[in-house]
Amino acid sequence: MEKLIYLDNAATTLHKPPGVAEAVAQAILTAGNAARGAHGASMQASRTVYETRQKLARLLGCPRPDHVVFTSNSTMALNIAIQGLLSPSDHAITTDLEHNSVLRPLYALQALGMGLDFVRADRQGRIRFEDFAPLFRPNTRAVVCTHASNLTGDMPDVARIAEIAHAHGALLILDASQTAGTMPVDMTALGVDVLCFTGHKGLMGPQGTGGLCIRPGVDIRPLLRGGSGVHSFEREQPRDYPTRLEAGTLNSHGIAGLDAAADYLLEAGVEAICQKEQALMRRFYEGVRHIDGVTVYGDFTAKHRAAIVSLNICDWDSAEVSDVLYADYGIATRPGAHCAPRLHEALGTVRQGAVRFSFSVFNSEDEADMAIQAVKELAQSK
Amino acid sequence: MTRQKKPALVITFHATSQAMAAEELFRRAGLPGRMIPVPSQIAAGCGLAWKALPQERDALCTALDTAAVGHSGCFLLEMY
Numbered sequence: 001m002e003k004l005i006y007l008d009n010a011a012t013t014l015h016k017p018p019g020v021a022e023a024v025a026q027a028i029l030t031a032g033n034a035a036r037g038a039h040g041a042s043m044q045a046s047r048t049v050y051e052t053r054q055k056l057a058r059l060l061g062c063p064r065p066d067h068v069v070f071t072s073n074s075t076m077a078l079n080i081a082i083q084g085l086l087s088p089s090d091h092a093i094t095t096d097l098e099h100n101s102v103l104r105p106l107y108a109l110q111a112l113g114m115g116l117d118f119v120r121a122d123r124q125g126r127i128r129f130e131d132f133a134p135l136f137r138p139n140t141r142a143v144v145c146t147h148a149s150n151l152t153g154d155m156p157d158v159a160r161i162a163e164i165a166h167a168h169g170a171l172l173i174l175d176a177s178q179t180a181g182t183m184p185v186d187m188t189a190l191g192v193d194v195l196c197f198t199g200h201k202g203l204m205g206p207q208g209t210g211g212l213c214i215r216p217g218v219d220i221r222p223l224l225r226g227g228s229g230v231h232s233f234e235r236e237q238p239r240d241y242p243t244r245l246e247a248g249t250l251n252s253h254g255i256a257g258l259d260a261a262a263d264y265l266l267e268a269g270v271e272a273i274c275q276k277e278q279a280l281m282r283r284f285y286e287g288v289r290h291i292d293g294v295t296v297y298g299d300f301t302a303k304h305r306a307a308i309v310s311l312n313i314c315d316w317d318s319a320e321v322s323d324v325l326y327a328d329y330g331i332a333t334r335p336g337a338h339c340a341p342r343l344h345e346a347l348g349t350v351r352q353g354a355v356r357f358s359f360s361v362f363n364s365e366d367e368a369d370m371a372i373q374a375v376k377e378l379a380q381s382k
Numbered sequence: 383m384t385r386q387k388k389p390a391l392v393i394t395f396h397a398t399s400q401a402m403a404a405e406e407l408f409r410r411a412g413l414p415g416r417m418i419p420v421p422s423q424i425a426a427g428c429g430l431a432w433k434a435l436p437q438e439r440d441a442l443c444t445a446l447d448t449a450a451v452g453h454s455g456c457f458l459l460e461m462y
Contacts (some may be wrong), residue, residue, distance in 0.1 A: 034398070035398035035430070036428075037419060038416075038417045038418045038419045038430055043417055046398060046401075046402055046430075047402060047405070049402075050398075050399060050402035050403070050406070053399065065399065065403070066397065066399035066400070066403070229398055229428055229429060230396075230397060230398060230428060230429040231429070232428045238396075238397065240396050240397040240399075240400075241397075241399075242397075242399055243397050243398065243399070
């Protein structure tokens with residue numbers, strides 16, 4: 001195998017921008033515990049964490065840097081948002097597109113009595129905006145929705161969903177795991193109340209980083225309580241964001257890497273990154289869509305979608321296809337179920353799963369073409 | 383040599399992120415001072431505070447107010 005062609009960027013970006021690894025190493029060597037002292041090492045960590053909040057607020061359209069809260073990943077951010085805003089007496093609306101990091105916290109609340117309704121996906125994995133309105137109830141507290149499906153790449157119309165949610169007095173919690181860093185995201189312009197992100201996918205930082213961006217005025221109960229670096233003698237967790245939701249030592253080493261990644265994104269421009277990733281995704285899609293035996297999932301007529309193409313070859317087990325792609329062609333993809341059980345049910349791919357190709361700004365047209373050729377050869381071999 | 387206490391201005395904050403915003407603001411404006419642990423004379427516990435000479439009070443507080451950076455208090459203390 002000559003060189004790995006990494007097309008699993010929706011799982012995590014493998015190729016990080018210059019400076020990310022160095023920033024983590026430098027932080028490990030020199031950073032103290034953020035917000036735990038006034039000596040140089042602690043202050044260095046505190047400054048890095050704060051600067052990263054500022055950069056992420058700019059990148060994601062969060063009105064205040066102190067409303068950017070760090071967590072260890074999107075799952076933790078979503079759990080904080082869902083469990084901190086919803087109660088058993090509430091009702092919530094979500095969609096068939098969601099990842100288990102949304103579904104499982106919602107199911108846990110449903111088991112305690114919370115009402116839960118789903119906007120259904122069709123056989124192509126599409127949801128209709130019109131299907132939201134009939135689901136609202138007087139006690140609907142929130143709509144929890146992905147910005148882009150991690151399986152198909154399809155994107156719901158978030159601005160309209162926010163509008164209808166607010167018209168019914170509900171909040172919009174957005175799972176931006178697949179979009180933060182890969183396309184322009186402005187939570188304020190979209191009308192998002194809480195945006196949950198991960199640091200290691202499109203934002204191209206280290207694993208173990210993520211967080212929430214919170215609209216000022218949204219009151220989230222803490223999921224964890226503990227050390228905060230302030231108000232040590234109070235029995236309650238401090239009320240101010242971000243400390244309210246950041247009990248315990250932050251991953252300032254990882255955040256230092258995320259800070260370097262944010263520098264790259266701000267310098268290169270998310271719009272430019274988006275254009276390149278979209279071009280690669282469209283190139284690959286156009287190359288595989290007419291191959292006999294290949295089924296591609298999702299809506300490629302939409303202008304906005306994530307740089308994801310999921311497919312199957314005939315009735316071939318996606319796990320086996322992915323393995324052959326890696327073993328014979330050096331192409332890394334993600335097979336099987338993608339932690340999106342309801343969407344697999346809608347697509348009819350519960351047993352087969354799907355092979356997901358996902359692109360990053362560090363991929364090339366040559367790599368997309370080699371992946372097309374590999375799919376072609378595999379389809380012809382069946 | 384015995385250390386002598388001197389008057390000091392100490393500005394405290396509700397949260398670490400406020401302290402960091404204030405530090406950035408003061409540095410950019412070229413205003414004097416540095417972060418210290420919150421003195422126990424002000425509050426038992428932990429956290430960050432900005433220490434400067436008493437005569438800098440107006441400049442520092444004006445800068446905070448102008449930039450709408452919150453703080454929880456402004457104290458004159460005798461400190462080593």
